[in-house]
Amino acid sequence: MTQPLNRLADSSSPYLRQHADNPVDWWPWGADAFAEARRRDVPVFLSIGYATCHWCHVMAADSFTDPATAAQINAGYVPVKVDREQLPGVDAVYLQATQALTGQGGWPMTVVTDADGRPFFAGTFFRRDQLRQLLDALTRVWTTDRAQVEGIAGKLIAALSAAAEEDRGTASWAAQDATTALPARIVDAGAGVVEGAPTFPPSAALLGLVRAGETDRARETLHAMLRGGLYDQLAGGFHRYCVDAAWHVPHFEKTLYDNALLLRAMAACLADRPADLLVRRAAERTVDFLTGELGTADGLFASGLDADTDGVEGLTYTWTPQQVRGAMEAWRTRMPEELRREPEEAESDARYAMAAFGVTDDGDIDGRSVLTYPRDIGYGSGERGEDLAANEALPWEARGIIDDWKTGGDGGAAENLRMHRVRRALLAARRERPRPAVDDKTVTAWNAMAAVALTEAAGPLTGSPDSTGPDVTVRLWDHAVLTDDDGTVLDVVRCTGEPASPGTLEDCAWLLLALVRAWECGGDDGGDLAGQVSELIRYIQLVFSRAGGDHRGTWYDGADSVAGTGVRPREPYDGATPAAVGVLAEALSYAGALAGTSGDADLRTLGGRWSAEARRILDAHTAVIERHLPAAGGWLCALTAHLAGPVTATVRGASDAQIGELRAELGTSALIVRTEDGAELVGETPGDTAGAVVQICRAGVCEVAQPLPGAGKHR
Incomplete structure (x- = not known):
């Protein structure tokens, strides 16, 4: 007999829909589930995972499809399913709880909370027999020793709240010297070097190394990855990680964020080493993978491909x-x-x-x-x-x-x-084989990563500034941003559909960076992109800033606290993707530099404020970065961009080919803007009869404009 569908059947999350025919009476995350737990006076059984997670599938097949286990869960708990990619703030808080209670974390994540969402037990994967014993034990504690539950939950939430509000640094004059020295310290600490197993691609660190002048180190790691099984040797694109130390046997999941971040790193490497044909071939095929395998009908990108095919990992x-x-x-x-x-x-x-x-x-x-x-x-x-x-x-x-x-x-x-x-x-x-399932949800942050990567890769791969990246950015704005008739941003969403998935700092910061790089490409139709950049920055400051007192330069990751825990997500460390606050610093640095080239005095004034806020963020996080120097690849990207100015080239009368050559000289981290798009040259400039001219500015200091063909090297 077919199992009737539960409340997850209409979810926009593929992960939740995978559990729609479970005998477990799942609820989606939301106030209704916690109200039901309060009404029944039972705890919440919280299961967190994602659609392409292999061990999530294993636990689901072993436990959540088993009628006896499901009956036990339904009788004693309100079961709630969460897609961690759809609700990263929820995931972050309960991951911290899991790490605090067990010393480790991962997915599937299994958490038991009270009706306020306060956790008192947490773990990861459990076999069916382990899970059933655990459910019995927790039910006994809940019914016979509620004081113990209250004590654990209260102490854990107090610790998590204190950690989220901890001021790990402050923007100050003293911090500025430390900030300037950080890129060299991150490089010397071994950023981008991967040792031991499992091996995860250090995507952001590879980009940061190229920007810091350490392209050879980045290429060494890239080449090892490209020779091994992490890279799909037939169709292109990268798997999530390898289980060994030699990049040989991967965990076969493919994610949008990994491939976008690695494309960005490869593009930077190619701009510096255009003759590296191994990287060039991989970059081209990764573009093909993104557009061919993950591209959606509305011109955006799906989240990833499953590790399993017909229940077998890597079968395809x-x-x-x-x-x-x-x-x-x-x-x-x-x-x-x-x-x-x-x-x-x-x-x-x-x-x-x-x-x-x-x-x-x-x-x-x-x-x-x-x-x-x-x-x-x-x-x-x-x-x-x-x-x-x-x-x-x-x-x-x-x-x-x-x-x-x-x-x-x-x-x-x-x-x-x-x-x-x-x-x-x-x-x-x-191609004749069965294919892995596609996680078809559209995540704003990861689509923005892809837009940035495609924009930055155009020059190194094709020699032309023309790119599909700005088009993706325009579509993503329409998809994820709600505005009023005056263009005021009212809301940003992470994923559309149900359950509600509000935008995070990660979504907004990456969207901001995508907008800035599209603006740089001359895609600004009548100032629309400049206005969108300004308005999105205003929204970010309103929703996520911790401004005031000693909080200057620090930001929350989520707009609100999670359920009744009172904990508001804030994570300044890099993980699988760069820390959102570091991406915000990079985006503000670029926005400030780009606005500074404008002929609009008001926009230049705003640009100065944006650059100043970027510096405050970097200064406020020096202590955070110092604690994890080898893993601070995302911060290295933000630091090198900001401390270099970023490097900005203003051109007049330049052809696409000349801009392509200039991009090869300056790298993907530089901004290249045209006077024809509203940028201005500073000081004395050659006359209009001089042909194409360029003016290079570094850290706010501009060279004399000179004819582009004879400009020489500008690194």
């Missing part, structure tokens, strides 16, 4: 020798009969593919191998022309070969036609 991405042979034979039979290769040649291609991608009989996971690419397959002397001449009769097969030659590997070694053929054969076979 892993290979046995037999499957490789089958793919090569299927590709052979697709050829026109008169051009069809012999079966022996398909077998030869299979052996070649297995050697190139590391497919073995033993495999890495249950006899299946993860594809890696430890070395480039290149050409010997004269092979390139001979191979092309031999394959001129196969235009359908050779399509795209020239592009692959341009994007070969280290040292200019290009993929040969055979590698191109086996890669296409494997990819064609993989």
Whole structure:
């Protein structure tokens, strides 16, 4: 008999909908669930996870689909499901509680609270037998020793509240010297160096290293990731992390935020090292992954792909020798009969593919191998022309070969036609397999990350400032921001739909950075983007600022406290994504510098205030950064951008090609603006007959404008 759907069936969260047919009588997060717990005088069983979480699926299959376990939960608790990506503030508070009680945290997260949302028990994954014993024990404590529950909950909430309100630093004259010294200290502490297992991509640190002049260190880590299983060797894009120390075997989930942040880092690396063809190829394929695999019908991006396919982790991405042979034979039979290769040649291609991608009989996971690419397959002397001449009769097969030659590997070694053929054969076979589920919710912060990355990647990848990133930003503003008829921002949402998902500081800060980079690209139609930037900053200050007294420069992550806990989320440390307050500092730095190039005096005045607030944020968080220097990659990005000015190039009469060359010289962290879009040159300038001119400004000090073709290097 089919299980009737519960209250989660109409949720906009794919994670909640995955549990809509559970026998557990789930409630979505909200006041109604806690009111029900109060009415029944039972605790709340809070289960927090996300759609692409492998162990969330395991616990769901083991416990939440079991009728006896579900009956036990329903009888003694009000069960509440939370998508941590949809409600990050809720997740943050209960993660801190879990870490305080157990010393660790993760997902699925299992928390038991009173009717005010105050936790008195927390853990992560439990097997069914463990969970049922735990439920019995907690029910006994709740009914026989309520004083113990009250004592634990009260002490825990007091500790969490104190931690959230702790002033870890302050903006002061003394802090300014410490701020200036921080980038070098972060680099010296080993930012971007990954050791031990599991291995997570240090996305923000890689970008920060390039900005700090440590591109070679960033490339070393990038290349290790790109050679291993973290990177999808066939279709592009990155998995979440690897379970080993050598980037070999991944946890196969793919997220929008990882890929957007890594694209941003690769773009910066390419601007500094344009001949790095391994990074170039990966960046191009990551763009293809974002637009092809995660792109939505409304021109935005889904949140990610599941780690599992048909309940098996990595099934879509892993290979046995037999499957490789089958793919090569299927590709052979697709050829026109008169051009069809012999079966022996398909077998030869299979052996070649297995050697190139590391497919073995033993495999890495249950006899299946993860594809890696430890070395480039290149050409010997004269092979390139001979191979092309031999394959001129196969235009359908050779399509795209020239592009692959341009994007070969280290040292200019290009993929040969055979590698191109086996890669296409494997990819064609993989596309016939079942696909991982898509988490189709649209998260404002992560879409803004993608918009920023696409905008910054355009120059290094194409040599042109034209990008799809500003278009994504415009659509995202319409999707996530509610304004009145005068353009005043009334609300920002993280995700649309139910349950309600209010915008966080992360959403607003990344959207602000996306708006600023779109404004830089000349997408400002009649000042709309400048006005949106100004209005969004006003909204952020109104909703998230802790201004006043010793709080200057510090910000909350959430607009309100969580349920009845009284705890308002505030997390200044980098995690899987950079700390939101650090992103805000970076965005304000760029907004201030861009406004400073405007011919509008009022806008320049605002820009000065924005730059000053960015500096206050950085000064107020020096102690925070000092405590976690190796993991302060996001802060390194904000610091290097602000302390450099950011570097701003104002151009007049420049072609797209000239701007592309200038971008290659200055890097993706620089702002490049045109006088044709309202920017102004400062001081004496060459006459209009001088052709294209450029003026470079660093930390508020501008060089004399000079002709662009003869400007030389500006780093």
